[in-house]
Amino acid sequence: MKIYDDKHIKNVVFVGAHNSGKTTLAETMLFEAGLINRRGKVENKNTVADHHEIEHEKGNSVFATPLHTEWRNYKINIIDTPGLDDFIGEVISSIRVADTIVTVLNGQHGVEVGTEIIWNYIDKYHKPTIFVINQIDHPNLNFEESFKSIKGLVGNNAIKIQYPLKVDGAQCIIDILKMKMYKFPAEGGKPEKLPIPVEQMEIAECLHNELVEKAAENDEELMEHYFDEGTLNEGELRKGIKAGMLNHDLFPVFCISALQDMGSGRLMGFIDNVAPAAADLKPEQSIDGKEIPSTKESPTVLFVFKSVHQPNLGQVTFFKVISGEVRLNDKLVNSRNGETETFNQLFIMDGKERKPVARLTVGDIGASLKLKHTETNDTLAQEGFDIAIKPIQYPQPRIRRAVFAVNTKDEEKLTDSLKKIHSQDPTVLISFSNETRQLILACQGELHLATIDWTLKNIYGVEAYFEKPKISFRETIQRSSAANYRHKKQSGGSGQFAQVHMKIEPWREGIEEPEGFNIRGKEEMDLPWGGKLVFYNCIVGGVIDQRYLPSIMKGILEVMEKGPLTGSYIRDVRVMVYDGKMHPVDSNDISFKIAGAHAFKEAFLNANPKLLEPALELLVKTPEDVVGNVMTELQARRSIILGIEPNNNYQVLKCVAPEAELFGFSTELRSLTKGRATYKSKFAAYQPVPENIQREMINNNEGVSVAAR
The missing domain is CATH 3.30.70.870 (Elongation Factor G (Translational Gtpase), domain 3)
Incomplete structure (x- = not known):
């Protein structure tokens, strides 16, 4: 297979909402380039991209699938991604390694919810982007509304390169860049190149002038030339468009019918001639902010963006060559764990087909088998070149x-x-x-x-x-309480004896030291489950030997690990052990541990115990037209709305909600907003459970003390 340099490698990822036609477009491009002899169809389960059994069963893409094609002396690596946001991880990792994003829109619907979600990640990574309006041959096509929806997403930087037209019943495309009309046969395929019809010339020239102005804005030299000449030639236009795409300031809009193979060849030509190559993008950065030279002569660095476990093959590892070249049998070091990996196999993937290669150069995408110590987000580098590339940031689970x-x-x-x-x-x-x-x-x-x-x-x-997962509740107290317990057991020979008097109080940050006690010692413990236990030794006159105090504390901690209300952890309590008795023969560690545990439990149940539940801070981004419905749903889940802030056509609700009430919220939010709302959550604090819910939970807990009820 021919080895291309980084100036002739184009890495594009196809993204878009479900049923926008990404997989069909990828199939058509492979067919146009002659890599496959016949085009498969999604419904026939025979496309190159959707080859997994689960994709055939579900009827949609589940995995991002790397493919490649060769077109007019360029290699185009294509990654076909799922359109459903449940599989957003596949999309994000693909965007991360792409040079250009091809966002495919269903021409009947324009920008959909899935498009908006994906756009947020494209914008975050500042990637050059082409918009492609698909299904121009469909009777329900609404091209102008679709174009308006793109402008609503990216602003006035969206610019038409093409628009569709029907001439005498034949499907045509007017190309603003080349100022030509492409007329397609009914079955699609190679078009006839014709002059733009007279009645369309005024529209085409107006759009062409808009394109010229937009292209000139992105390059000072082109701007001066435009002022001098009043126009730009096609080569200058290409230069300006590429500069605008790299600046994230220009978004070309194409139109196609992927199913009928109309316009895909022209789109491939634009990717070849105009879309940024791997060499055009800014160098990758390491975790510590250093730029990694993206040259063939530099030390070899690979970034792993995807891993797949296949039953018959083992792990397939997909990577992008960030720097240098990787060759068969090369040994590279994993920066995360220091392990050396040997590339016994090296290939490019076209769906499930593996095509062996001897080497891959900077900017290219490839794969290897059975790397033992490498996972997604790892960096593999030449020995002695210690570098770790910034990892992909994935969204939190919902x-x-x-x-x-x-x-x-x-x-x-x-x-x-x-x-x-x-x-x-x-x-x-x-x-x-x-x-x-x-x-x-x-x-x-x-x-x-x-x-x-x-x-x-x-x-x-x-x-x-x-x-449904169990919720990690906590137990605490709301007032002070005192208790004592005598443990006495005689069973022949030496027995067991211990008596412990203690007072317990709620603990809070900054609380003053307890009054009325002769404090001889203090131990402050950060509990593994959160909160504190503060233990005071207030023993006077040696009524309890110092060596038994750790045993008393062990008994208290045993109770705190399984609270008497619901069996949850106890937190934020301080204990003053101030009196007791011991026996010179029968007292021992186990006796004081038991006495301490019983005294603490009794005092706890008499201290107005309270159940605490974890609360999450939510940021819910919802469209303005359904914000009322979302607020009603949140309040029904015992949420407290803290504030609302506008964000373009959205509202962002900040609230605190009990974790126990959020089961199923993601699904309900999607239903209420037709998938347009998103939310983020993080732990906020433990907060008191309402009395009615606490009573119900205590009554449902087996073996609860009558005093707790």
Whole structure:
């Protein structure tokens, strides 16, 4: 296979809402370039991009699929991405390594919710972007409204390169850059190049002048030439358009019919001639802010943007060559763990097809098999060149579930399988809660969860079921209380004896030291589950030997690890041990541990105990026209609205909501707003549970003391 330099490598990613035609466009481009002999169809389950079994079963893209084509002395690496935002991780990683983004729109709908969500990431990475309005041959096409929706998304920097036209029943495209009309046969394919019709010339010239002005704005030399000559030739236009795309100030708009192969060849020509190449973009940066030279002569650096576990192959690792060249049998060092990886296999991927290559140069995208110590977001570099590239930042999960193996013998297999799924898709997070004793799976939505379930069952052979996760409540007290407990046990020989008097009080930051006690010592403990225990030694006259005080504290901590209300952790309590008794023969550590535990439990239940629940701070971004419905939903979930701020055509609600009430909120929010709203959450604080809910929870807890009720 021919090796291209970085000036002739174009890395494009196809993004867009579900059913916009990305996979069909990729298939058509491969066909146009002669890499495949016939075009597959999504509904026939025979496209190059959608080759996974789950994609055939679900009827939509689930994974980002790297492909490549060669067109007029350029290599175009294409990554076809899913359109559903449950699989946004696949989209983000692809955007990260692309040189140009091709955003495909369904010409019947224009910019959709999925387009808006993806645009936020394109804008974040400041990537050059082309918009492509698809389905120009559809009877319900609304090209002008679709173009307006693009301008609504990116502003007046969207500029028409083409617009569709019907002439005597034939589908045509007017090209503003070349000032030509392309007339397509009914079955699509190679068009006839014709002059622009007289009745369209005024419109075309007006649009051409807009394009000239926009292109000139992005280059001082072109601007001067434009002022002198009043126009730009095609070569100058290309230069200005590329500069505008690199500045994120110009967004060319094309029109095609991917299904009928109309306009795809012209789009490929524009990608070749105008769209930025790998060499045009700013150099990658390391974690510590250093630029990595993107030259062939520099030390080899690879960035891993995707990993796939395939049952018959093992792990397939996808990477972009950031610097230098990688060759077959090269040894590179992983900057994360220091492990050396050997590239025994090197290839480019076209769907499921692997095409071996001897080397890949800077700017190119490739893959390797069975790298043992490498995951997504890792940097692999030449030995002695210690560098780590800034990692991809993935969105936080939107739903959480407790996951269990149907067969308890498969628990370990379930955990291992989920780790592999996380390696393949970093938006899937796996954790184990020691508190609730549950394996917690967090992901992007219900469809994402269904895909994970399918993968567990069909790829890894594990039957799993999912439940609402338990909430990590806390228990504390609201007033002071005193108690004493005598532990006495005689069973022949030496017995057990201990008596402990203590007072407990709520602890808060900055609280004054307790009054009325002779404080002999103080131990302040940051509890592993949050909050504090402050333990005071207030023993006078040696009624309890100093060596027994740690045992009393152990007994208190045992109760705090399983509070008497609901079995939750206790936090934010201070304890003053001020009196007691011991026996010269029968007293020992275990006796004082038991006495301390019982005294603390009794005092706790008499101190107006309170149940606390975790509350999350939410930032909900919702369209203005449904903000009332969203606020009603939040308030129904016991949320407190802290403020509302405008954000373009959206409103951002800041609120605090109990975690226990947010189960299913992501799905409900999507339903209320037709998928247009998004939200972020983070832990805020523990807050008191309402009395009615506390009573219900205590009554449902087995073995609760009558005093607590």
